[in-house]
Amino acid sequence: MPSGIRVKICGLSTVEDVRAVADAGARYVGFVFFAKSPRNVTIEQARELALEVPLGVAKVALTVNADNALLDAITEAVPLDMIQLHGSESPERVAEVKERYGLPVMKALGVADAEDLPKIADYETVADQLLIDAKPPKGADLPGGNGLAFDWRLLEGREWAVPWMLAGGLHPENVAEAIARTGARQVDVSSGVESAPGVKDAAKITAFVQAALA
Numbered sequence: 134m135p136s137g138i139r140v141k142i143c144g145l146s147t148v149e150d151v152r153a154v155a156d157a158g159a160r161y162v163g164f165v166f167f168a169k170s171p172r173n174v175t176i177e178q179a180r181e182l183a184l185e186v187p188l189g190v191a192k193v194a195l196t197v198n199a200d201n202a203l204l205d206a207i208t209e210a211v212p213l214d215m216i217q218l219h220g221s222e223s224p225e226r227v228a229e230v231k232e233r234y235g236l237p238v239m240k241a242l243g244v245a246d247a248e249d250l251p252k253i254a255d256y257e258t259v260a261d262q263l264l265i266d267a268k269p270p271k272g273a274d275l276p277g278g279n280g281l282a283f284d285w286r287l288l289e290g291r292e293w294a295v296p297w298m299l300a301g302g303l304h305p306e307n308v309a310e311a312i313a314r315t316g317a318r319q320v321d322v323s324s325g326v327e328s329a330p331g332v333k334d335a336a337k338i339t340a341f342v343q344a345a346l347a
């Protein structure tokens with residue numbers, strides 16, 4: 134019996150990564166466009182990778198406070214199914230990106246404690262999906278992909294008007310518990326399926342997807 138859980142593996146940078154993710158049964162792949170990230174890819178690399186992604190697996194471009202020039206360049210070159218906004222983009226900017234590119238937009242929001250929850254509602258009516266991630270530590274180089282979890286009990290009983298994904302510090306050993314505690318139907322992972330920063334590990338990807346779908 135299928136579980137209905139959907140998995141996104143973020144930060145792919147090789148064709149082998151794409152094959153491992155597709156073979157494992159993940160439903161989304163993420164390409165990171167953020168220079169400071171060990172997972173950063175160029176537009177040309179992302180295009181080559183995207184062309185290897187089979188039908189049925191959604192291709193997501195992850196950007197951080199990107200301007201229209203960068204988003205124009207990405208969307209013109211890379212065949213995409215979704216744009217993930219992982220910076221401090223306002224609800225108005227989310228609406229603008231949706232309108233300009235005609236693609237679904239997923240807005241990432243960082244959570245560390247209960248005070249971070251009300252702002253999520255500001256995006257429910259404009260974003261197509263929400264990514265509820267761990268808030269990065271103060272002074273961190275990366276707004277995501279830090280391998281940090283937050284207290285999942287904060288999400289118990291929460292519902293939003295649009296589909297959402299749980300992210301932050303997930304790995305093959307804790308993803309089943311995270312799903313059980315939060316009720317998430319979608320999960321996202323990056324560093325939890327790596328052997329070193331930016332280096333995806335096919336065995337960990339398979340183990341993660343199996344654990345999530347079990």
Ligand SMILES: O=C(O)c1ccccc1NCC(=O)[C@H](O)[C@H](O)COP(=O)(O)O
Pocket residue numbers: 143144163165167170171172173195197219266275276277278279280281300301302303321322323324325
């Ligand atoms: O992964 C990155 O390097 C990254 C860089 C800049 C902004 C966001 C980034 N990742 C966002 C993601 O969607 C990650 O998958 C998510 O934060 C979970 O990461 P992890 O805790 O490492 O599984």
